[in-house]
Amino acid sequence: MTTLTMAAAINLGLRKAMERDSKVLVMGEDVGVLGGVFRVTDGLYKDFGPSRVMDTPLAESGIVGTAIGMAMRGYRPVCEIQFDGFIYPAFDQITTQLAKMHYRSHGQITLPVTIRVPFAGGIGAVEHHSESPEAYFAHTAGLRVVSPATPDDGYSMIQQAIACPDPVLFFEPKARYWDKAEVDLDAPFDEAAATSGMAHARVVRRGNDITIVAYGPTVRLALEASQVIEDEGSSPEVVDLRSISPLDHLTVTRSVKKTGRCVIVHEAPTAFGVGAELAARITEEAFFHLEAPVLRVGGFYVPYPGSKHEHDYLPNLDRLLDAVDRVLAH
Amino acid sequence: MNGPGPLSEDGLVRLLGHKGDSFTNPVFSPLAQDLGYDALRTMWREMVVIRAYDNEATALQRQGELGLWVPLIGQEAAQVGSAHALSERDWVFPSYREHAVAVHRGIDPVDILKIWRGLEHSSWTPSEHRFHLYTLVIGSHTLHATGFAMALDMDGLVGSGRPDHDAAVLCYFGDGATSEGDMNEALVFAAVNNAPVVFLCQNNQYAISEPATRQARVALARRGDGFGIPGVRVDGNDVLAMYAVTKQALQRARSGGGPTFIEALTYRMGAHTTSDDPSRYRTRAEEDYWRERDPIDRLGIFLKRAGELPREFQDEVQAEGKALAIRVREETRSLLRGPSLEMFDHVYAEPHAIVDGERAWYERYKKSFVETGVSHR
Numbered sequence: 013m014t015t016l017t018m019a020a021a022i023n024l025g026l027r028k029a030m031e032r033d034s035k036v037l038v039m040g041e042d043v044g045v046l047g048g049v050f051r052v053t054d055g056l057y058k059d060f061g062p063s064r065v066m067d068t069p070l071a072e073s074g075i076v077g078t079a080i081g082m083a084m085r086g087y088r089p090v091c092e093i094q095f096d097g098f099i100y101p102a103f104d105q106i107t108t109q110l111a112k113m114h115y116r117s118h119g120q121i122t123l124p125v126t127i128r129v130p131f132a133g134g135i136g137a138v139e140h141h142s143e144s145p146e147a148y149f150a151h152t153a154g155l156r157v158v159s160p161a162t163p164d165d166g167y168s169m170i171q172q173a174i175a176c177p178d179p180v181l182f183f184e185p186k187a188r189y190w191d192k193a194e195v196d197l198d199a200p201f202d203e204a205a206a207t208s209g210m211a212h213a214r215v216v217r218r219g220n221d222i223t224i225v226a227y228g229p230t231v232r233l234a235l236e237a238s239q240v241i242e243d244e245g246s247s248p249e250v251v252d253l254r255s256i257s258p259l260d261h262l263t264v265t266r267s268v269k270k271t272g273r274c275v276i277v278h279e280a281p282t283a284f285g286v287g288a289e290l291a292a293r294i295t296e297e298a299f300f301h302l303e304a305p306v307l308r309v310g311g312f313y314v315p316y317p318g319s320k321h322e323h324d325y326l327p328n329l330d331r332l333l334d335a336v337d338r339v340l341a342h
Numbered sequence: 343m344n345g346p347g348p349l350s351e352d353g354l355v356r357l358l359g360h361k362g363d364s365f366t367n368p369v370f371s372p373l374a375q376d377l378g379y380d381a382l383r384t385m386w387r388e389m390v391v392i393r394a395y396d397n398e399a400t401a402l403q404r405q406g407e408l409g410l411w412v413p414l415i416g417q418e419a420a421q422v423g424s425a426h427a428l429s430e431r432d433w434v435f436p437s438y439r440e441h442a443v444a445v446h447r448g449i450d451p452v453d454i455l456k457i458w459r460g461l462e463h464s465s466w467t468p469s470e471h472r473f474h475l476y477t478l479v480i481g482s483h484t485l486h487a488t489g490f491a492m493a494l495d496m497d498g499l500v501g502s503g504r505p506d507h508d509a510a511v512l513c514y515f516g517d518g519a520t521s522e523g524d525m526n527e528a529l530v531f532a533a534v535n536n537a538p539v540v541f542l543c544q545n546n547q548y549a550i551s552e553p554a555t556r557q558a559r560v561a562l563a564r565r566g567d568g569f570g571i572p573g574v575r576v577d578g579n580d581v582l583a584m585y586a587v588t589k590q591a592l593q594r595a596r597s598g599g600g601p602t603f604i605e606a607l608t609y610r611m612g613a614h615t616t617s618d619d620p621s622r623y624r625t626r627a628e629e630d631y632w633r634e635r636d637p638i639d640r641l642g643i644f645l646k647r648a649g650e651l652p653r654e655f656q657d658e659v660q661a662e663g664k665a666l667a668i669r670v671r672e673e674t675r676s677l678l679r680g681p682s683l684e685m686f687d688h689v690y691a692e693p694h695a696i697v698d699g700e701r702a703w704y705e706r707y708k709k710s711f712v713e714t715g716v717s718h719r
């Protein structure tokens with residue numbers, strides 16, 4: 013086991029994928045010479061050269077669109093959208109072209125394109141640099157949407173995403189880029205199980221009284237809250253969703269059937285978010301096991317505010333614990 | 343400073359005029375020299391037959407056999423002439439009106455109709471014909487074409503010095519597409535990466551009801567100027583010039599000379615689609631003017647004058663057109679949709695729990711009707 017930051021772990025995962033398959037390309041703004049604004053592609057240009065690590069023009073739709081063309085020719089492009097808030101110019105290429113090509117071609121065209129997106133907030137950034145757009149893409153059949161919460165998952169899931177034949181939106185919680193944790197660099201990479209490997213949720217803390225579901229940046233928050241909940245005498249179970257599409261509602265439902273209570277926490281606005289989908293499924297599948305309504309803690313239904321308001325806007329320990337208290341009170 | 347506008351007939355490369363008269367162009371005449379009379383008769387035949395097909399498809403739509411038809415009538419030379427410049431290693435990225443190129447590349451005309459009959463979104467295997475699927479979102483595919491061309495370069499198929507080895511991409515789109523952001527981003531990527539892609543704009547002068555003057559202030563061939571991509575305006579109804587200009591551009595691309603922007607000025611003789619009514623926005627006089635510039639007529643006149651269009655050949659081709667129309671009519675009418683469960687196929691390459699769950703649910707749901715025998719639909 014090696015201690016690495018999330019950024020370094022993803023960097024290593026990218027490197028492994030590029031070494032394993034010469035068709036893997038990295039492309040995006042500033043990913044080459046600079047090594048990426050978060051240095052996640054650091055060192056790759058030096059070792060793999062400009063033919064495999066491409067500094068693209070400043071054009072998100074162009075990045076995804078040309079990646080589609082390269083994928084049609086048998087390459088595995090790993091695109092970077094520099095910041096979450098800049099994914100929208102590429103929205104049409106992602107949802108109309110990338111997502112639908114396999115379907116409309118009766119499976120003749122496979123587009124193994126991975127789109128890496130530093131996402132979510134909590135870093136004091138300016139406008140458009142703290143968005144959580146995952147729901148727009150999860151709502152589009154044909155795309156896979158995942159988000160690693162730990163360096164170890166960053167390392168393995170980026171390799172799985174690249175090996176997966178389907179298009180994958182890979183949302184990297186930028187507030188976690190500098191978090192350090194142990195990464196198993198020696199774990200063998202099972203290519204055949206790549207897609208299934210990144211499709212399941214993981215129970216990261218076992219408990220009996222309440223299920224807290226989180227993904228990406230809020231998993232750490234859920235674990236922090238769990239410490240407080242335990243100190244206060246209850247036993248929380250934390251589920252790291254890892255994958256949004258497909259949604260491992262079976263793991264969540266199994267947990268909720270055990271605990272009878274659920275709070276879902278994500279940075280994206282609560283309204284129309286991933287939590288809504290999960291809550292609906294839990295209601296359908298575990299209704300008679302519920303002791304309390306399923307609550308969701310998320311951003312407010314306002315555009316992401318100026319960074320001075322950020323810590324009130326984002327789900328924080330108090331808001332999560334407040335929801336947990338309300339659920340436990342039933 | 344601005345030069346000819348987007349509808350101007352000035353400065354077009356032309357080798358064959360609408361009266362069947364020949365023109366000499368120092369750059370492009372030599373490129374068409376390899377076209378003997380056999381090749382010209384083949385081109386004439388392809389144009390005549392595709393028009394017969396196009397007319398039949400329009401009729402089928404009127405009869406309710408197709409939900410929609412997208413006619414190419416008037417653009418036969420732009421498509422057939424350019425298609426003949428393709429090598430078998432080149433790839434084509436069409437928009438959704440290039441049926442003549444599709445057929446030239448071996449796609450069955452009946453298969454094309456499956457799309458418009460609402461059975462499926464695509465009906466051929468791109469790799470079998472080196473002809474990508476139709477893309478209905480205007481201009482989106484220009485990026486795919488550019489990325490694909492960049493990949494050909496990465497594969498070592500560009501500028502190798504071996505003409506029998508190298509390949510390029512020919513990307514078709516219309517005047518309307520030149521306004522789309524994606525199109526302009528494609529030009530950026532193609533230019534800075536020196537991609538082996540030929541951008542062929544069929545300026546048929548209308549994007550549904552809007553004339554090309556709503557898309558540009560200057561000739562569309564000038565689009566490339568700002569990006570550093572050479573542009574050429576050609577008479578899109580002149581099959582010889584189309585061949586020559588496209589051939590030059592493809593050779594440039596294959597040899598590592600980068601992209602070209604070709605503007606083929608032609609005319610959309612029919613409607614945008616069968617849902618459109620051109621009488622609402624253009625005049626009979628204008629249509630008559632362009633009917634006189636018909637691409638098939640001028641080649642016919644030229645060949646007849648040279649004594650190279652024998653009666654028997656003409657009859658043979660007309661018969662071929664009729665036979666195709668009959669086959670298309672019969673086969674299209676017999677095309678039925680598959681079982682409804684097939685709508686769940688191919689969403690993903692690997693299993694996905696949401697799709698699989700819904701498919702299983704739907705299957706049980708459908709079966710429940712059979713078991714009880716009660717249906718409200």
